[in-house]
Amino acid sequence: MPFRAYSDILNNMRLFTGVPVKERDALLSQGHLKHLHTGEMLFNHGDPIKSFYIVCGGSLQMTRELPDGRHLTTDISSAGRTIGKTSILERCHKFHRVSARALEETTVLEFPAKWLSDISNHPVFSLNILAAISDYTKDVELEAEQRTTMTASQRLACFLLRICTLHHLDPRRFELPYSKTLIASRLGMKPETFSRTLATLEEHGIRVANTTVTFENVDLIQQFICEHCSVIGECPSHITLTGLTTVTLL
Amino acid sequence: MPFRAYSDILNNMRLFTGVPVKERDALLSQGHLKHLHTGEMLFNHGDPIKSFYIVCGGSLQMTRELPDGRHLTTDISSAGRTIGKTSILERCHKFHRVSARALEETTVLEFPAKWLSDISNHPVFSLNILAAISDYTKDVELEAEQRTTMTASQRLACFLLRICTLHHLDPRRFELPYSKTLIASRLGMKPETFSRTLATLEEHGIRVANTTVTFENVDLIQQFICEHCSVIGECPSHITLTGLTTVTLL
């Protein structure tokens, strides 16, 4: 396969499950690696959309400045995520609606936009794309809901559980992978609020000292979050945490 | 074509643009009409997902009850919209996450879920589905943003503009198509807040008397909303209103 250095990431991407190896490699061979230094932009709000990306290493902050000067973080994309699925396929897909900035040394695999619109002749792959978009849409729907139904402390608890699960971290003790300011922005709250909210989590069995997170009683958290989760068979942000076992998502 | 009674709706759906007539009719022939009386459920939260729907007439409220008893309205689907796109294609697609209730006498076209997963052999149609999902995703993303960046009165203004545009209403004078309680729920606010917010809209050139809405100065509204819109080339909720011309979306 091409891009052997990133075979771990690429092999585990659901985007390619069921796609014959030869076909997958043919698809991958149309991309090329691109490295970004910390702080470098992959693209800017308003740029014409030209590419589809797979994040191979590092992470990117999707961000936009509002006219009043506030900065909004719409997402944080780390290894294994894709960028541009929906933007490219939209009916009105000319320009990026966010900027993408490397939070650390980051490597992405870049494909021309056309690569994505030409997938009709790859039936399995195109169903995978559909599934990936649908999953993402579900995430965004849940997040929209949470922003009106949950308090800051509930959203934060969800986010921490999610982080822990997605990054395969030990729920008994792990380090925050991003700065507090960034997480606050991602959750749509002010750093001050974030800071104060951390304190209130202790009542619910989550202890945060400096940048170290400890889930003291996973069952308690489970209950705490699921109280506000009425989605059949899953917690908000799709996290089901049983005991101390982390469940792989995405 | 089959379902001639609804040819207006079906012909104007972007889902079928570019699809050869014969192919479209073949696709449509796999569906059947279903009528719902006011208040009747199309499906319930937790039901297994079996079908994809196109709304031909009337409207449906997508809703879910939270464990604490609050009722959440995630969407209102009127004629021309589809239901189930993402749920069916998701990787974990067993059960409905919302209930769908008819708000009035409503007619839908029902297709078996398999119909949607078998679209690979209809290249144009499957790209249309991708585009439809992507467009929807963009909507939801924007809405998630708006819930943290905009005030109730801004979100309401956006919603009214959106309603006016989507339903081809006269911005100089139109009737609210839904009850105020329902709209409040759709916007994630309490009826009391909604009622109070209506008053504040007058300062921004939107007059609401009883159920009659009047945009007194479309330019003013445009500016009011776009102040909070930093998305290149479009307003929140994708509405661009020039003068008194309504622009068709979706």
Place this chain on the structure above:
DNA sequence: CGACACTTTGAAGACGATCAACGCCGGTGG
């Protein structure tokens, strides 16, 4: 007419944002 859902209004409360100040680093430059 009376039941009931919808809508409005008022007063009090909760939550998060804002403004301001301070401690804590890590880096830069004299």
Place this chain on the structure above:
DNA sequence: CCACCGGCGTTGATCGTCTTCAAAGTGTCG
């Protein structure tokens, strides 16, 4: 080596917005 700076994080006091609770007005439909 130390002084200074800027970004980050925390804490306190205050403010604005939306929710909550309560009550009353409006409408429709039997």
